[in-house]
Amino acid sequence: MGRKIGILGGTFDPPHLAHLMIAQEAMDACTLNEVWFIPTSIPPHKQNEDMASVNDRVEMTRLAISNRSSFRLCTIELDRKGPSYTLDTINILKRAYANDEFYFIIGSDMAVSLHTWNGIEELKKLVTFIVTTRPDYGVDSPFEEAFIKVHVPEMELSSSDIRERVKNNESIRYLVPEVVRTYVEENRLYGS
Numbered sequence: 564m565g566r567k568i569g570i571l572g573g574t575f576d577p578p579h580l581a582h583l584m585i586a587q588e589a590m591d592a593c594t595l596n597e598v599w600f601i602p603t604s605i606p607p608h609k610q611n612e613d614m615a616s617v618n619d620r621v622e623m624t625r626l627a628i629s630n631r632s633s634f635r636l637c638t639i640e641l642d643r644k645g646p647s648y649t650l651d652t653i654n655i656l657k658r659a660y661a662n663d664e665f666y667f668i669i670g671s672d673m674a675v676s677l678h679t680w681n682g683i684e685e686l687k688k689l690v691t692f693i694v695t696t697r698p699d700y701g702v703d704s705p706f707e708e709a710f711i712k713v714h715v716p717e718m719e720l721s722s723s724d725i726r727e728r729v730k731n732n733e734s735i736r737y738l739v740p741e742v743v744r745t746y747v748e749e750n751r752l753y754g755s
């Protein structure tokens with residue numbers, strides 16, 4: 564029998580504790596064997612935004628999950644040119660790991676804009692979406708029946724908030740893993 568693999572795709576600019584928490588909650592609720600964190604190279608919906616380099620985002624993601632053996636870093640989107648479409652990523656993974664089942668984990672904020680994703684109807688046939696609660700976006704409606712809804716402790720935390728805090732010289736301790744906080748500080752990211 565194949566494995567049940569959760570995928571958490573993200574810009575991870577930077578990765579924070581809510582990312583780790585939703586990965587863990589989705590893994591427990593859906594009995595996933597592993598969760599693979601996939602940093603986007605060029606996020607399809609954030610192409611004009613200022614962000615840390617892909618190397619920094621990948622390194623911070625690697626550090627964030629380094630003490631958890633069920634969480635893996637997958638850098639599959641790094642050598643692709645153009646936007647990192649999830650459909651392309653999943654097609655490659657399905658070919659490479661034909662016996663495994665893939666579950667794509669998203670916060671409920673993403674669920675409301677899924678219809679804008681490239682090839683979403685095809686993607687829905689290839690993965691099961693797991694929607695986790697995010698403050699201000701419920702999971703009870705209006706998502707599709709086929710999506711698995713997972714209620715998680717709501718954490719009012721986003722990468723944008725973290726960047727803003729760093730810029731304003733405010734602490735990000737206890738909001739990101741300590742190794743990520745140190746990385747941000749040592750590499751003077753986000754205007755620190």
Ligand SMILES: Nc1ncnc2c1ncn2[C@@H]1O[C@H](COP(=O)(O)OP(=O)(O)OP(=O)(O)O)[C@@H](O)[C@H]1O
Nearest residue numbers: 573574575581669670673696697718720721722723
């Ligand atoms: N606090 C949170 N609760 C639940 N899901 C979250 C939370 N923060 C991020 N996610 C989910 O994690 C995935 C990756 O998110 P991403 O890397 O874009 O972080 P972000 O905090 O949303 O970033 P930004 O503030 O820059 O938009 C998305 O599916 C997003 O919905």
Ligand SMILES: O=C(O)c1ccc[n+]([C@@H]2O[C@H](COP(=O)([O-])O)[C@@H](O)[C@H]2O)c1
Nearest residue numbers: 572573574603606607608648649680681
């Ligand atoms: O494939 C798409 O069209 C698409 C559009 C928007 C977001 N995504 C994916 O959703 C995940 C979270 O994206 P983001 O921009 O919120 O970090 C990440 O894996 C993106 O590649 C994918």
